[in-house]
Amino acid sequence: MTLGQYLTSKSFFKRLALALVIVIAIVFAVLQYLSFATDHGNEITVPDLRKLTEEQVGSKLDELNLEYVLLDTVDYNADFPKYSVVKQDPLPGAKVKDGRKIYIKVNSNGFGDVTVPDLIEKTLRQAEPTLKALGFEIGKKTYKPYLGKDMVLEMSSGGKKLKAGDKLKKSSVIDLVLGDGKVAFEEEVDSTQNENGTQTETENAE
Known part of the structure; x- marks a missing residue:
């Protein structure tokens, strides 16, 4: 063949x-x-653990045969309860295998202390971003006669006068006393008036 x-x-x-x-x-x-x-077809959907306590996280993940690992405590976030989950990895809705570890970060129990900076005789333009960057909030602004306009003369919080180095909780409200920049003008006007008055008196005497 x-x-x-x-x-x-x-x-x-x-x-x-x-x-x-x-x-x-x-x-x-x-x-x-x-x-x-690869356990294909038996994937588990990661639940949303945010705002849950560590105990609640453990119970919820046990039901799904998943585990969790606490990574860290983050700065206090007022939008979340104390000691509750703020961040998780993988994110809610992700597909994972049986027994996968979910990494979490929890909220602290309150704002930490922040040192008040030395802003006396600094301008408002310098002081405002500095305070906000440290986590403070700007409260009431009042003015009093002073040569430098918008220059910080005093700082206070809750009615208590502050000085550089004092400790305040993050997110505290700080009130500012600022210069109005009118002293030089008023002194110049008073000086002119005095000169005119003296001249008039001299002329009358003559």
């Missing part, structure tokens, strides 16, 4: 079909193994 006759014979096609069946079976078996090895 020639090669051409063999390639067109029933025997060749039977063997070719058998080979294809074997290849398909092997591919199917490999895919099944990979699916089993």
